Amino acid sequence: MKRETLSLYFIMGSNNTSEDPLIVLEQAIMGGVTCFQYREKGSGALTGIEKEKLGRELMSVCRKYQVPFIVNDDVDLAIKLKADGVHTGQDDQPLEEVKKMIPSSMITGVSAKTLDEAREAEKQGADYIGVGPMFATKTKEDAEAPVGPSTIQQLRRQKITLPIVGIGGIEVGNAQQVIDAGADGISLISAISQAKDPEQAARLLRESISF
Numbered sequence: 001m002k003r004e005t006l007s008l009y010f011i012m013g014s015n016n017t018s019e020d021p022l023i024v025l026e027q028a029i030m031g032g033v034t035c036f037q038y039r040e041k042g043s044g045a046l047t048g049i050e051k052e053k054l055g056r057e058l059m060s061v062c063r064k065y066q067v068p069f070i071v072n073d074d075v076d077l078a079i080k081l082k083a084d085g086v087h088t089g090q091d092d093q094p095l096e097e098v099k100k101m102i103p104s105s106m107i108t109g110v111s112a113k114t115l116d117e118a119r120e121a122e123k124q125g126a127d128y129i130g131v132g133p134m135f136a137t138k139t140k141e142d143a144e145a146p147v148g149p150s151t152i153q154q155l156r157r158q159k160i161t162l163p164i165v166g167i168g169g170i171e172v173g174n175a176q177q178v179i180d181a182g183a184d185g186i187s188l189i190s191a192i193s194q195a196k197d198p199e200q201a202a203r204l205l206r207e208s209i210s211f
């Protein structure tokens with residue numbers, strides 16, 4: 001997976017917006033989103049056949065614009081939809097277990113915030129790690145305290161070369177700090193999913209970071 005794919009990594013589930021998620025996603029991609037993750041989680045999240053149906057529809061929007069479609073946590077759904085990738089957290093199945101279940105062509109991302117977790121992800125062949133929360137976030141109900149961009153700096157100082165995206169509370173005003181700390185991109189939910197104009201929000205975010 002090319003590092004540039006991670007530049008502007010939009011994440012959304014049906015409960016992250018009051019609009020039609022399909023329209024929000026298409027607008028976000030028109031604004032310059034480079035990668036999308038379907039994260040159907042938390043209060044009000046869809047389950048079962050409805051979750052699968054929305055996933056399929058979101059994936060077809062991504063396919064229309066050749067934007068990678070990643071599924072969060074739900075490996076079975078990622079396989080069923082023939083997604084481009086899957087993202088798992090530290091308390092999900094270990095990556096080596098996941099890798100036995102998925103096609104080798106699938107992108108694998110792992111959440112990591114310590115050196116041990118990052119090294120483990122490298123060892124188990126992750127394509128990228130998501131590090132956060134960078135800043136305070138209202139979106140993840142059980143988010144831990146912000147770790148800040150300095151965590152990414154530390155990982156780079158300790159020779160973690162894996163592609164990294166920062167996540168958590170990222171918006172135009174603080175996005176460059178995450179890139180300056182050594183991230184290959186920014187990943188975010190509400191800055192785009194709750195914007196009045198998701199296309200404009202994505203464009204401003206993309207323009208707010210330089211590598």
Ligand SMILES: Cc1ncsc1CCOP(=O)(O)O
Pocket residue numbers: 132133134136137138139140143167168169170187188189190191
């Ligand atoms: C999924 C996740 N993991 C750490 S913070 C977070 C939520 C990010 O949402 P937002 O970009 O709206 O702060």
Ligand SMILES: C=C1C=NC(C)=NC1=N
Pocket residue numbers: 009011037039072087089109110111129130131132165167187
């Ligand atoms: C928790 C997460 C961390 N990082 C990314 C990219 N996605 C997630 N769902």
